[in-house]
Amino acid sequence: MVPATTPAPHTSVPTDLRDRPQDRPQDRSQDRPDVRPYDALVLASFGGPDGPDDVMPFLRNVTAGKGIPDERLAEVAEHYLHFGGASPINGQNLALQKALATELERRGIDLPVVWGNRNWSPYTKDAFAAAHADGARRVLALVTSAYGSYSGCRQYREDFWQALETLGTELGQPGEHPLVVDKVRPYFNHPGFVAANVDAVVEAFDQVPPDARVVFVTHSIPDAMEAGSALAAPSYREQHLDVAASVAAGVAERLGRPVEWDLAYCSRSGPPSQPWLEPDVNDHLAVLAQRGVRAVVLSPIGFVSDHMEVVYDLDTEAMATATELGLEAVRADSVGTREPFVRGLVDLVLERAAAARATDAGGPTVPRATVGDLPAWHDVCPPGCCRRQAGVDSGRPTTCGVDPLL
Numbered sequence: 001m002v003p004a005t006t007p008a009p010h011t012s013v014p015t016d017l018r019d020r021p022q023d024r025p026q027d028r029s030q031d032r033p034d035v036r037p038y039d040a041l042v043l044a045s046f047g048g049p050d051g052p053d054d055v056m057p058f059l060r061n062v063t064a065g066k067g068i069p070d071e072r073l074a075e076v077a078e079h080y081l082h083f084g085g086a087s088p089i090n091g092q093n094l095a096l097q098k099a100l101a102t103e104l105e106r107r108g109i110d111l112p113v114v115w116g117n118r119n120w121s122p123y124t125k126d127a128f129a130a131a132h133a134d135g136a137r138r139v140l141a142l143v144t145s146a147y148g149s150y151s152g153c154r155q156y157r158e159d160f161w162q163a164l165e166t167l168g169t170e171l172g173q174p175g176e177h178p179l180v181v182d183k184v185r186p187y188f189n190h191p192g193f194v195a196a197n198v199d200a201v202v203e204a205f206d207q208v209p210p211d212a213r214v215v216f217v218t219h220s221i222p223d224a225m226e227a228g229s230a231l232a233a234p235s236y237r238e239q240h241l242d243v244a245a246s247v248a249a250g251v252a253e254r255l256g257r258p259v260e261w262d263l264a265y266c267s268r269s270g271p272p273s274q275p276w277l278e279p280d281v282n283d284h285l286a287v288l289a290q291r292g293v294r295a296v297v298l299s300p301i302g303f304v305s306d307h308m309e310v311v312y313d314l315d316t317e318a319m320a321t322a323t324e325l326g327l328e329a330v331r332a333d334s335v336g337t338r339e340p341f342v343r344g345l346v347d348l349v350l351e352r353a354a355a356a357r358a359t360d361a362g363g364p365t366v367p368r369a370t371v372g373d374l375p376a377w378h379d380v381c382p383p384g385c386c387r388r389q390a391g392v393d394s395g396r397p398t399t400c401g402v403d404p405l406l
Contacts, residue, residue, distance in 0.1 A: 032108040035353045037360065038182070039136035040112045041104075042127050043097050044156055045144040047117025048080075048087025048308065054120070055080045061119045076269070079312045089307035092336065093117075093144065096305070099337040100142075103346045111349070112136075118159045125163035128179055132167065138180040140352055141400070142345060144304050146193055146243075148186040148377055149221060149229040149236040154386035157183065157398035164399065182356060183400040184348050185368075185377040188239045189246070192344015194371045196335035197243070197301055198250035204297045204332035205255060212295035212328070213260045213288060214251070215281065216244040217318075218302020219309055220265035223275040228387035234374050237263075237277060243301055246372040262288075266313040281314070282321040285329075295328035303334050304341075310334060355379050 049058040059073045080087060093115055101113045112134060116127025131139050141160060145152035164177040171178055187193050201214060218240050221229075229236040244263050252259040264281040279287070281298070288296065298318060300310050314331055322329035335341040347369065355366040356379075368376035378385065381401035 032110075033350050034357070035109055035111050035349065037138050037356055038111065038140045038349075038353055040114060040131040040134070040139045041100065041349060042124075042131065042139050042141045042181075043093065043100065043113060043115040043144065044124060044127070044141045044160075045093050045115070045117050046089065046307075047120030047123075048089040049120065050086055050090060052081060052085030055085050058120050079308060082312065082316070083308075087308050088311060089305065090120075092305035092307060095337050096144070096342070099342045100345060103342050104349075107346065109346075116163075118156060123163070124159050125166050128163050128167050128181075129170070132171075132178050136179065138182070140349060141181055141183045142349070143183065143186075146186060146188040146304060147218075147236055147239050147302070148188075148233055148386055150225050150386050150388045151221065152236075152386075153186055153381070154388075154398060154401075157381065157400045158396040160399040161397045181399045182352065182379070184345075184352050185379055186239075187344070187348055187377075188243050189370045189372045189374055189376070190344050190348060191369050191371050192340045192342075192347060193335060194243065194246045194250065195344070196338040196341035197247045197299065197332075198254065199338060199340065200333040200335065201247060201251045201297060201299050202254045204299070204330050205251070207330045208295040208297060208328055210255075210257065212297050212330075213262070213293050214248060214297045214299055215284065215288075216240070216247070216261060216263050216299045216301045217266055217281050217314060218263070218300070220268045220276045220278070220280070222270065222389070223277065224389035226277055227390040228392070231387055231390060232382045232385040233377060239374065240302065242372040242374045247299070247301060266318070267309045281318050285318065285321050285325055285327060289325040289327055293327065296322065297330055297332055299332040300334050305336050306334050352379060 047058070049055045055077045056070065056073060059076055063073065097113050097115045104111050104113070112131070114127040114130050116122050116124040118124060128139070141156070143153070143156050160181050164179060164181065168174060168176045168178050205212065221236060226236050234242070240263055244261055248259045248261045262284060264279050264284040265277050266281045268276045268280060270276065285296065298314055300314060303310055319329055319331070351366060351368060358364060358366050370376050383402060385401060
């Protein structure tokens with residue numbers, strides 16, 4: 001966070017009492033945190049269907065180019081249709097957009113917040129177009145994924161590039177990008193994200209016995225993507241283990257007793273022959289029950305809001321598994337719009353703005369706030385960062401990195 005500047009004291013007293021400083025409107029611009037060089041904040045998310053008719057088109061967008069037949073997509077569609085065909089992620093993005101705008105305004109920061117999705121309306125290009133129409137020329141993207149991996153980082157950077165190409169063509173400037181786009185670093189180990197998860201888990205312990213075990217849960221990815229995530233930084237799995245350890249330590253401190261924990265995965269897809277990160281949360285609950293564990297807290301640290309993977313894979317499937325196994329289970333909230341998380345995101349915006357100004361001016365490195373044993377992620381992704389798999393490029397250019405043509 002860039003600290004507020006303390007106004008200099010007056011060095012003289014006006015002789016004309018009718019012109020006292022307290023009687024005039026005061027310019028408090030020096031008190032406001034500095035978000036230069038950014039003109040807008042783009043909340044970039046995955047997207048989700050708004051109703052039953054949107055489900056299959058949305059899933060085709062998500063799986064474009066992967067050759068997945070509609071028969072397989074229809075199985076996934078049932079997850080959405082179970083909840084009326086509308087994903088909760090859209091309302092949660094709107095709530096986060098509002099919360100960010102409120103926190104920016106509270107700090108006296110004039111920075112519009114626009115929202116765009118990778119896979120559904122409003123699309124990323126729509127958000128860029130809205131920002132451009134309002135006069136923005138350099139924007140900062142904040143992705144609703146806290147971790148670095150192909151699907152959580154690089155795929156968004158690919159989407160930004162394509163959106164800028166399309167917008168340039170629509171504005172009569174084919175081949176030109178009408179906006180410069182930078183990106184907030186993956187924030188898995190930022191204090192605000194960790195603190196919000198600690199709060200959520202502590203609250204969940206009010207509903208279970210003191211010896212309940214915490215099962216931290218995140219979205220599984222293919223083993224090949226896990227290997228690709230480790231080419232230029234700690235891997236996807238290593239990031240989660242670091243966050244889980246930090247959250248567990250914070251919970252133990254708050255509760256005044258040790259907390260036992262594990263990391264499990266959900267939402268596996270793809271052919272059975274393709275290995276993905278394990279254990280699956282349902283399989284892991286069975287193992288815990290066999291070991292004599294009586295109660296668990298499921299903490300969705302891999303997600304920032306209670307969208308489909310949480311409300312179906314955890315609240316529906318995993319809770320049903322726990323009931324069958326005789327486990328007492330409660331699901332901790334995701335960070336959502338919790339105050340420490342939103343405040344932390346705005347701190348990250350200010351951190352990234354300060355880093356951009358320092359880079360532009362050739363100044364010193366800006367300090368990065370972190371919790372845990374891992375360093376802060378890169379502001380600008382290095383060559384090979386977050387590949388789909390080690391040694392294999394997606395073939396799509398990216399923004400926010402130093403290898404845009406890979």
